[in-house]
Amino acid sequence: MQLSFLYFVIVIIVAIFVGVLLSRGKNKNRHDYSERPSEAKKKAIGERGEQFVSNILGKNIDGKQYVINNLLFEDKYGNSCQIDHVLINQYGIWIIETKNFAGKIIGKENAREWLHYLGNEKFEFYNPVMQNATHIDRLTNYIKKKSVFHNIVVFMYDADISGVRSDHVCGVTKLRKILSDSSNKSLLSPKEMEKYYSILMSLKQSCSIDLDEHIENIKSAQYKIQNNICPRCGGKLVLRKGNYGKFYGCENYPKCKFTKEIK
């Protein structure tokens, strides 16, 4: 009797152990919704998304497609820019930002801040379509043909993007189709693809800063913006009036087009 009770206890313990292992395996690629992740965890989650997308994009195929992951470069003012992925194919140059967020995302294409609901918490983040548009603006200093650029923000599985209003945003399951959709207009010849790839690669290779310095630069830019200093050219941000109301703009407009919303 005592022995069978012992067996019973052992079986229960093993069952619990196996159950925990199974559920951990199942949730390995999902987020924990119960709390806000730490900075280190957020970085790791972001990197996992980027790795996933770089697997979808694949490798260079001569004359057909060129891929650059994590393109870090400096613009003419010495500002650092980081682009998660660039794909060059016959349909153009795709500038791709990856977001590995869990929870609900709310955003409009021309709103500066988007909302991210995680459990009971709400966070604001900078509109990634606008962020990409800034990257494209900067790249047109080196590749003058703006019409060849495409702006794509891709969200991973855990995000609910039904509240996002922008044609530039897609879920990761649609990415491959969008990039290879033959209803797109062919814009680039194999020669042009190769030329643009080598321009972007030389930008990447000549960049003197690393990712940590880039993150420091972002923090210092945020500090400048808070203190009404233009993060792009160092000019003062002055109050201006436009068609949609008042805003802060750089004193060096039109040379510098940086603007800041009034909250």
Ligand SMILES: [Zn+2]
């Ligand atoms: Zn400026």
